[in-house]
Amino acid sequence: MLLAKTLRSSTLRLALICIGVFGAVVCLLFSYVYWSTASYVRSRSDRAIETERAVLLQAYNGEGRDGLVAAIGKRIADGSFEGGLYLLVNASFVPVAGNLKTWPPSLRGSSGWGNFDAPEWKPDESDRPLLRAAFQALPDGYHLLVGKDIDDLDEFAEKIETALALSVLFTFILAGVASVFVTRRTVGRIEAINATSRAIMQSGLGQRIPLRGSRDEWDQLAENLNLMLDRIEGLMGEVKQVTDNVAHDLRTPLARMRGRLEKAYASQRDGERDQLLIGDTLADLDSVLRMFASLTRISQIEANDRTAAFRPVNLTNMAREVVELFDAAAEEKGGHLSVVAEQPVFVTGDRDLLFDAVSNLVDNAIKHGRQAGQVTAEVARDGNDAVISIADDGPGIPVNECQQVFKRFYRLERNRRTPGNGLGLSLVAAVARLHGARIEMADNAPGLKFKLLFPALTGPGLDDGVIPEKRSGGEV
Secondary structure, eight states, rough: OOHHHHHHOOHHHHHHHHHHHHHHHHHHHHHHHHHHHHHHHHHHHHHHHHHHHHHHHHHHHHHHHHHHHHHHHHHHTTTTTTTTTEEEEOTTTEEEEESSSOOOOTOSHHHHHEOOOOTSSSSSSSOOEEEEEEEEEEETTTEEEEEOOHHHHHEEEHHHHHHHHHHHHHHHHHHHHHHHHHHHHHHHHHHHHHHHHHHHHOOTTTTTOOOOOOSSSHHHHHHHHHHHHHHHHHHHHHHHHHHHHHHHHHHHHHHEEEEEHHHHHSSOOOOOHHHHHHHHHHHHHHHHHHHHHHHHHHHHHHHHHOGOOOOOEHOOOOOOOHHHHHHHHHHHTTTTTEEEEEEEEEEOOOOOHHHHHHHHHHHHHHSOOOTTTTTEEEEEETTTTEEEEEEEOOOOOOOOGGGGGSSTOOOOOOOOSSOOOSHHHHHHHHHHHTTTEEEEEOOOOOSEEEEEEHHHEOOTTTTTTTTTTTTEEEEO
């Protein structure tokens, strides 16, 4: 089955196309090598023949025909021109001197070059060797032929041709085997991913793509996909938890409303009692609506790109406004709310969202802090970070629950009876992500300190706090 998928794979088709292109280039390259090598070898042979003919013509020009005959005889006797061919014939092509018995029939004309074979040349060999010669007519009507046995050169060229052909064939075979191997490996890894995907669709998110430990790009892809599946599984778990929490938190107010309405339905009408029932029902409905409004706001922050509305925001001024807003709530609980900010600190962001986030932190510190406790909002710079922190002196949060409190509807057991829906810190986390901020929680000994660390905004005039900030409702 894997072989069939390998043969149908687009990767194999692409590999074969690349092999074809590469093979064509290799063939052209080897053809050029063969042509240039053979041409070079034969040109050297032709130059040697031309040199030998020039020596004989020099003897002819200096001493005439007798000198030429003597020179031919001497050259044959010396054997200085290995494999040399000589033939001098008269006007009727009757041999006069040389080591050939007859003039080759294929060499006709007054002058030129040609290849031929002669029966008398190396008669002991089964195959007649290939001979090459230059010929010309002399002024006295005689004809001179000077040549060379080039059979060894021809064999050399044939060997080069055979070697190049085998090299091309071996290259194609090796490339074909490599392409099938690589494609089979690729298809195998893809099939492993497909099999895991099918298993996930059938049985759920518990399956993971197997890793081979090679740390190659396929292992990296599988690792990233597994991390994505972990994230999806976590999000699905959070969705389930949110659904369960919504159902749990809605059940109580809806049950109370139904009980009141059922009681009122079975009783006689009483204007004052009905008025109280309507007020209590409206309060429960407001609580439910606030819950859905918070969920909607968090979803909008996480889903929409609100960075286009970012402006320079003075955290110092904003912290003072939040403290002023919640000062009365702190006094009702007998506590004290203060702000520590010595200089303007600017960040880039959405002022309304930042105001809501800091307000939620201050509200939580007041609600869950110590009775008649101290809550402090502090704004400062820490290196390249702009930091706003909210500290209280209450019981704090257990270490094992520090990351859980940012989940929607998550509430500590001791806070179950206090007003709230567990969405405040979820909104703070969403605003922090939108602004590229970090959230840190530290022990305030006693109590808890929340820190929001933003990239600080610097530039001319910012340290003086002269840049105005705008928000809905007017100038700040």
